[in-house]
Amino acid sequence: MKSSKAISQSRKRYREAEEEVDLHVTMSHRKRRAISTAKQAQAAIGKVCVEIPAGDDASFSCFPGTRLVGNSTSGKIVNGGRYTVTRIGERICLKDEMTDDEFEVSLENVSKHCILAWALCYPKVQGCTEQGTVMLHDMASPYLKRCHIYVGLSRVTDGSNVFISSD
Numbered sequence: 001m002k003s004s005k006a007i008s009q010s011r012k013r014y015r016e017a018e019e020e021v022d023l024h025v026t027m028s029h030r031k032r033r034a035i036s037t038a039k040q041a042q043a044a045i046g047k048v049c050v051e052i053p054a055g056d057d058a059s060f061s062c063f064p065g066t067r068l069v070g071n072s073t074s075g076k077i078v079n080g081g082r083y084t085v086t087r088i089g090e091r092i093c094l095k096d097e098m099t100d101d102e103f104e105v106s107l108e109n110v111s112k113h114c115i116l117a118w119a120l121c122y123p124k125v126q127g128c129t130e131q132g133t134v135m136l137h138d139m140a141s142p143y144l145k146r147c148h149i150y151v152g153l154s155r156v157t158d159g160s161n162v163f164i165s166s167d
Helices: 003-013 029-044 107-113 146-153
Strands: 023-026 050-052 060-062 067-070 082-087 091-096 102-106 114-116 119-121 134-136 162-164
Touching: 023 029, 029 060, 029 114, 029 119, 050 107, 091 107, 102 107, 107 114, 134 146
Parallel strands: 023 119, 023 134, 134 162
Antiparallel strands: 050 060, 067 082, 067 114, 082 091, 091 102
């Protein structure tokens, strides 16, 4: 099946989200960064935060409950690992979502080795199962291949949790 046919079938089977989703999956880091930055800024309103300095991504306000993904391996942070911030201060306390282990890291280490988990690129979600809802972006991208569609659609355990973006 050609990519254009797979995209057409995906659009017919999966609808656009009528409310916010848990994870956005994109082709480009530019779009991933834009979505994550906007979602984090909105989520941080009215919360006590610390500022994570710019690293691979722009600086962002971090609060307990912020979800992060390891973007490289350093110490207890693992590339692809999923973490939730449990405490903030001069150091950040992260909870590993797979092991439930908690550990402290510096603001700089979060900046260097983690990205916000609001949006991820297709290769970063490969092999992960998402419990919530997922929005697939960039269906009109000339770089989107059938393998990207497969990766995006197969991240959830229930097809009703996948949505196709109109962008």
